[in-house]
Amino acid sequence: IASSGSSQKDSLSASPYASYLYASPEYIRGKAADQRSDLYSFACLLFHTIAGRPPYEGKTPVDCMTMHVEDAIPDLAEYVHDEPGMSEVISIVKVCMRKDPVQRLESFRQVVSGLEKAEEQIAAASAAMAQELTAAKAAAEAAEKSEARSRTKMNTIFSVLSLVISAGALCAVPFVLDLDLAKVEKALEQKKQEGKANSASGSNEAESIN
Numbered sequence: 745i746a747s748s749g750s751s752q753k754d755s756l757s758a759s760p761y762a763s764y765l766y767a768s769p770e771y772i773r774g775k776a777a778d779q780r781s782d783l784y785s786f787a788c789l790l791f792h793t794i795a796g797r798p799p800y801e802g803k804t805p806v807d808c809m810t811m812h813v814e815d816a817i818p819d820l821a822e823y824v825h826d827e828p829g830m831s832e833v834i835s836i837v838k839v840c841m842r843k844d845p846v847q848r849l850e851s852f853r854q855v856v857s858g859l860e861k862a863e864e865q866i867a868a869a870s871a872a873m874a875q876e877l878t879a880a881k882a883a884a885e886a887a888e889k890s891e892a893r894s895r896t897k898m899n900t901i902f903s904v905l906s907l908v909i910s911a912g913a914l915c916a917v918p919f920v921l922d923l924d925l926a927k928v929e930k931a932l933e934q935k936k937q938e939g940k941a942n943s944a945s946g947s948n949e950a951e952s953i954n
Contacts (some may be wrong), residue, residue, distance in 0.1 A: 764805040765798045769813045769843050780845040783855065787840035794833070795823035799841065817841045828869035832862035 764772075768784035771777045791799045799818045802808035820834045836858045842848050849855060 764808045764812075765792070765800070767809065767812060768845070770845055772809045772813055778845070779851065780848045783840045783848050783852065784845075786852075786855070787837045790833070791818070791820055791837050791841070795820060797823075813843070827866075829862035829864075829866035832858055832865065836862075 766785040766788040768777060768781040771781050788799050798808075800808050800811035800815060802811055817838055820837050821830075824830050824834070836849070836855055840848050840855070
């Protein structure tokens with residue numbers, strides 16, 4: 745990009761089509777190209793860098809030149825998110841791409857000042873975002889520790905319950921065994937009594953026969 749007073753040839757890229765992509769309306773019309781023409785070309789390049797495409801795209805160089813002269817200024821906001829600092833950049837691009845050179849910024853010093861302002865806004869937003877991420881991380885770590893403590897507490901409760909259940913089962917074993925032995929003893933006693941009764945009955949029958 746040339747400084748004020750440079751020729752049209754020096755003001756734009758040596759590549760013809762590149763010139764058409766970033767050429768100012770007055771340059772295309774064959775009028776004098778000064779620093780404000782360079783500002784227009786710079787704004788087109790900045791638009792291309794941010795949006796990922798040139799501000800005007802035609803099927804032919806003539807189509808592209810016609811768009812630079814006649815078409816409305818494309819809105820860079822359609823290609824970027826609503827982020828801090830971008831509104832300043834969008835404003836710079838819009839002002840520097842005005843069709844009338846008189847309505848554009850007057851110097852690159854103004855562009856640099858605007859971009860520095862945008863840079864400060866982006867840096868401030870980044871610092872705030874970093875603080876938010878740090879706070880979120882601390883909250884996540886605190887939640888993780890709380891969850892770990894909860895898991896430890898639950899494991900302890902389950903362990904105690906297991907011990908209680910196991911102890912209860914062990915206490916129940918002798919009871920079951922005692923219950924079974926009592927049944928066996930009772931059955932044996934019944935058998936014994938029945939045997940005595942049968943023996944007595946047999947002796948009485950023998951005496952009767954005799």
